[in-house]
Each structure stands twice: as C-alpha cells, then as structure tokens.
Amino acid sequence: MDFALTDELEDLLERTQSLMTEAVYPVEAEALRSFESALPALLEAREAVKAAGLWAPQMPRELGGMGLGFLDHAVMSEVLGKSPLGHFVFGCQAPDAGNQEILLEFGTDAQKAEWLAPLVRGDIRSCFGMTEPDRAGSSPTWLDTRALRDGDHYVIDGHKWFTTGAHGAALCIVMAVTNPDAPPHLRASQLLVPTDTPGFEHVRRTPVMGDEGFGWSSHSEIRLTGCRVPVSNRLGAEGAGFLIAQARLGPGRIHHCMRWLGICERAFELMCERAATREIAPGKPLATRQVVQHWIADSRAEIDAARLSVRHAAWKIDAEGARAARQEISCIKFLVAGTLQRVVDRALQVHGGLGMTDYTPLAWFYRHERAARIYDGADEVHKSVVARRELERFGFDVRAGRSAPE
Numbered sequence: 001m002d003f004a005l006t007d008e009l010e011d012l013l014e015r016t017q018s019l020m021t022e023a024v025y026p027v028e029a030e031a032l033r034s035f036e037s038a039l040p041a042l043l044e045a046r047e048a049v050k051a052a053g054l055w056a057p058q059m060p061r062e063l064g065g066m067g068l069g070f071l072d073h074a075v076m077s078e079v080l081g082k083s084p085l086g087h088f089v090f091g092c093q094a095p096d097a098g099n100q101e102i103l104l105e106f107g108t109d110a111q112k113a114e115w116l117a118p119l120v121r122g123d124i125r126s127c128f129g130m131t132e133p134d135r136a137g138s139s140p141t142w143l144d145t146r147a148l149r150d151g152d153h154y155v156i157d158g159h160k161w162f163t164t165g166a167h168g169a170a171l172c173i174v175m176a177v178t179n180p181d182a183p184p185h186l187r188a189s190q191l192l193v194p195t196d197t198p199g200f201e202h203v204r205r206t207p208v209m210g211d212e213g214f215g216w217s218s219h220s221e222i223r224l225t226g227c228r229v230p231v232s233n234r235l236g237a238e239g240a241g242f243l244i245a246q247a248r249l250g251p252g253r254i255h256h257c258m259r260w261l262g263i264c265e266r267a268f269e270l271m272c273e274r275a276a277t278r279e280i281a282p283g284k285p286l287a288t289r290q291v292v293q294h295w296i297a298d299s300r301a302e303i304d305a306a307r308l309s310v311r312h313a314a315w316k317i318d319a320e321g322a323r324a325a326r327q328e329i330s331c332i333k334f335l336v337a338g339t340l341q342r343v344v345d346r347a348l349q350v351h352g353g354l355g356m357t358d359y360t361p362l363a364w365f366y367r368h369e370r371a372a373r374i375y376d377g378a379d380e381v382h383k384s385v386v387a388r389r390e391l392e393r394f395g396f397d398v399r400a401g402r403s404a405p406e
C-alpha cells in the first residue's frame with residue numbers, strides 16, 4: 001500500500017489550490033451573504049476553471065472533463081472541499097457528479113446525448129429524488145412512490161424531500177417502485193424525469209437550520225402527480241434502481257469523505273490562524289492557552305487518522321473491489337463525519353462570537369455539514385452494520401440476538 005502522490009498529482013493539487021485562492025475564496029464573502037447574488041461571480045469563476053483545464057475532474061476527456069481516475073479525483077476533492085463553493089466552481093458538485101457517473105455507466109446513447117452532455121458542460125443541473133417524508137430513509141427499499149406502466153410510458157405518483165439541487169434543476173432522477181411484488185432490492189427503478197414534465201411540482205425549498213439555500217445549494221420537496229415519462233427514460237433494467245445506487249456507493253463515499261476532510265483542513269487553518277493572532281490579554285494570544293493547544297493537537301491527529309482510513313478504503317476498493325472493502329467503506333462514513341463535527345465545533349469555539357457570524361465559512365459548515373452524520377446512511381446504521389460483521393467473526397448473529405449454533 002503506497003500513499004505517495006505522483007509528481008503529476010502534486011502539480012495538479014498545487015494548480016487547484018492556486019485557483020481556489022484566486023477565483024473561489026474571493027467570492028465566499030458574497031456567497032455566504034447570498035448564494036443567489038453570488039451566482040454571476042461563481043459562473044465567472046467556472047469559466048476560469050474551464051480555461052485552466054481543471055473542469056469536471058471525474059468525467060472523461062471526450063466529454064469535456066479531466067478524465068481523472070477515482071483515487072486522483074478523491075485527493076483533488078479534499079482541496080475543493082475547503083470552500084462551500086469549490087465543487088460547484090469546478091463542475092463536480094453533488095448530486096450532479098454522481099448522476100453523471102450513473103448516466104455514463106448505465107445510460108443509453110440517447111440518454112447520454114440528451115442529458116449527460118449538457119450536464120458535464122454545466123449548462124443544466126440535475127437532482128436525485130429518493131427520500132420521502134413519510135418513509136424512513138434509513139430503510140431505502142421501503143418507498144411509496146410508484147411508477148405504473150401504461151403502454152410505453154410510466155406514470156409516476158409520489159412525494160419526495162431533501163432532493164438536493166432540485167431548485168432550478170432540469171432533470172430529476174427519481175427512484176420509484178415499478179415492480180412491487182419483486183424482492184425488496186429489485187422493486188424500484190431509476191427514471192429520468194425532466195422537471196418541466198406536467199405533474200412534476202417543485203413544492204418548496206426546505207429550510208435547513210434557518211437557511212433555505214438557493215439552486216444547487218438547497219434541498220427541495222417534490223411532488224409527482226400522474227407524471228408521465230416514456231419507458232425509454234428508465235436508467236438500466238427495470239427493478240435495477242438499487243443495484244445502480246449500490247454501484248456508486250463505494251467511490252461516492254470516498255468522495256464525500258475527502259470533501260469532508262477538506263472542510264476539516266479549512267476549519268483547522270482558520271482555528272490556528274485565529275489562535276495565533278487573537279490576543280486575550282496584551283501580548284497573550286489564545287494559542288498560549290493549553291486548552292486551545294489541545295484542540296489543535298487533537299484536531300491534527302484526528303484529521304490525519306481519518307484521512308489515512310479513507311485512503312486505505314480507497315486503496316482497497318481499487319485493489320480488491322467495493323464489495324471486499326464494505327467494512328472499511330462503512331467505517332469511514334461515521335469516522336470522518338464525527339471528525340468533521342468535532343473539528344468544526346472547536347474552530348468555531350476558538351473564534352468566539354465571530355464563529356457564529358457568516359464572516360467566516362465556519363458557521364456555514366456548522367449549519368450544513370451537521371447533516372453529514374445523517375445522509376449517505378445515518379451513522380448509527382453504519383455502526384450497526386460494522387458491529388454485525390465483526391461479531392459474525394466471533395460466531396454471534398446480531399439479527400438473531402444469539403451465537404450461531406455450532
């Protein structure tokens with residue numbers, strides 16, 4: 001296992017960091033006041049990224065991306081994660097990046113021409129609608145949304161929420177039950193639903209800790225009422241919705257975790273800068289206090305340990321495949337989400353009242369990234385899965401609540 005970065009990758013990271021400093025950080029203050037009013041500046045920054053050849057790192061070159069392998073993209077994702085704006089400006093924000101990946105892998109030529117090409121160019125945006133207000137997202141196979149066959153169309157009825165980026169999106173990939181009598185994991189399909197389809201209603205942006213967000217940085221409630229799409233809008237085979245979702249799970253989680261580590265590093269930098277400069281008495285900066293030193297030391301150790309765990313999981317996916325790395329993939333989800341929460345909290349505390357304002361990105365991280373412990377599988381679900389697999393090795397069957405018979 002070799003975690004050394006190639007010279008080429010080091011160079012890419014340096015160019016990425018320079019562009020973050022020149023084109024992204026200067027827009028942050030405006031964006032933290034209003035993402036809407038910062039949009040023109042963000043679109044300008046996107047042009048600078050395209051001109052520098054750093055656009056859409058995860059997509060193949062022939063589609064206009066950089067064609068990076070998943071490990072290199074993961075490392076770049078950490079640098080982009082240092083700002084709430086990084087992934088959007090570089091054309092790889094969630095959920096568009098994941099949607100592009102599944103369209104690339106499972107889409108027909110016609111679907112790719114209609115949706116993938118404009119998505120990769122950044123001309124349109126997309127969203128992914130799976131979670132429903134009336135069903136526990138932690139039991140993802142339990143969905144009320146139905147897509148019934150009517151000739152060569154599906155008619156979709158359902159209610160979704162937390163559909164990230166739906167506000168202003170042109171396409172929603174909707175997870176709907178098409179085969180209610182099949183085994184749970186084979187009941188749902190993924191359907192490409194243009195958001196101007198009659199019956200597709202954007203109900204509202206759901207406020208998240210007081211902030212309803214805007215565009216790509218918001219989470220919406222959606223209603224589908226008699227929404228008709230041709231059968232040719234189905235992604236992959238009928239009933240393959242969860243298999244497609246699973247296919248992007250391993251690499252997708254590595255990217256989430258690396259983005260979270262970027263947030264940790266930014267919060268850490270802000271914490272150290274503030275500790276070194278904020279005097280609590282003449283000539284006595286905060287950094288002279290042992291409690292602050294310990295927050296810095298704990299944060300450094302936790303971030304580095306988390307990063308090594310993520311890179312180990314990524315290495316295992318690459319070497320042995322996502323299935324063999326299931327345990328590592330589950331572990332990094334809650335390990336990094338917890339690290340993120342602790343590091344951002346300490347950085348905010350060191351800033352005192354300033355930490356509560358939007359004059360630094362810390363309050364934004366605090367508001368929005370608390371959700372890291374909830375989405376992509378709630379931490380508790382992952383912990384249960386990890387414990388179940390570990391206990392199995394000791395002959396204990398968690399589901400049965402007892403040791404397996406000899």
Ligand SMILES: Cc1cc2nc3c(=O)[nH]c(=O)nc-3n(C[C@H](O)[C@H](O)[C@H](O)COP(=O)(O)OP(=O)(O)OC[C@H]3O[C@@H](n4cnc5c(N)ncnc54)[C@H](O)[C@@H]3O)c2cc1C
Pocket residue numbers: 095128129130131135136137138139161162163164165219371373374375376377378379380381384
């Ligand atoms: C910011 C944000 C963005 C999101 N974006 C999207 C999106 O783009 N598309 C989409 O479809 N969904 C999205 N989601 C939804 C997300 O996937 C769900 O919130 C998540 O799966 C949890 O489902 P739930 O909210 O229904 O919580 P529930 O399933 O009701 O769970 C509530 C809590 O119960 C506990 N719990 C649940 N199961 C267990 C268990 N087995 N053992 C112990 N404890 C348990 C956990 O603490 C959990 O937090 C987003 C959510 C957030 C917060």
